[in-house]
Amino acid sequence: MLSSTPAASAKVELSTEKRDRLMEGYLTMKAHPDVLPALQALRMAGIRLAFVSNMTERMLDAAARSSGLDGLFEQILSTDRVRAYKPDPRAYQMAIDAFGLRREDIVFAAFGGWDAAGAKSFGYRTFWANRLKLPVEELDAMPDAIGDGMTDLLRFVGLT
Numbered sequence: 001m002l003s004s005t006p007a008a009s010a011k012v013e014l015s016t017e018k019r020d021r022l023m024e025g026y027l028t029m030k031a032h033p034d035v036l037p038a039l040q041a042l043r044m045a046g047i048r049l050a051f052v053s054n055m056t057e058r059m060l061d062a063a064a065r066s067s068g069l070d071g072l073f074e075q076i077l078s079t080d081r082v083r084a085y086k087p088d089p090r091a092y093q094m095a096i097d098a099f100g101l102r103r104e105d106i107v108f109a110a111f112g113g114w115d116a117a118g119a120k121s122f123g124y125r126t127f128w129a130n131r132l133k134l135p136v137e138e139l140d141a142m143p144d145a146i147g148d149g150m151t152d153l154l155r156f157v158g159l160t
Helices: 016-027 035-044 057-066 089-099 113-122 150-156
Strands: 050-053 075-078 107-110 125-129 145-147
Touching: 016 057, 035 150, 050 057, 050 089, 057 075, 075 089, 089 113, 107 113, 113 125, 125 150, 145 150
Parallel strands: 050 075, 107 125, 125 145
Antiparallel strands: none
């Protein structure tokens, strides 16, 4: 029987135990040290925050709690709501619908180059937090800015 899981596609053997440990990791993620102070600075500046992710709501809620970020986001938006994964435009539309804003009034901070490209193609101003210093994705859209982390995001939005 053929399998179409990401593990099978990457030719990685994923036992039930390894899969369970991997999934537990999603529920107990920790934030980088610059994340909490940056999000607090954004909130204090009156910037409304949302998390748009391909993870489930349960995973997002657990990750926010375990990383100490719960309560900072006005919206936690799982693509489960629209039954589409980023970079599908329906995923990016969720922020517009949740906040009642125009796309040009939203800055999308991505932690994957592909996600920054998807958000830019959708029409958002984008910032890519490229912590791993990866090459820019060879896609049709370039982020408006690229930085190493959240301090650079604060500069991009004019807070430092």
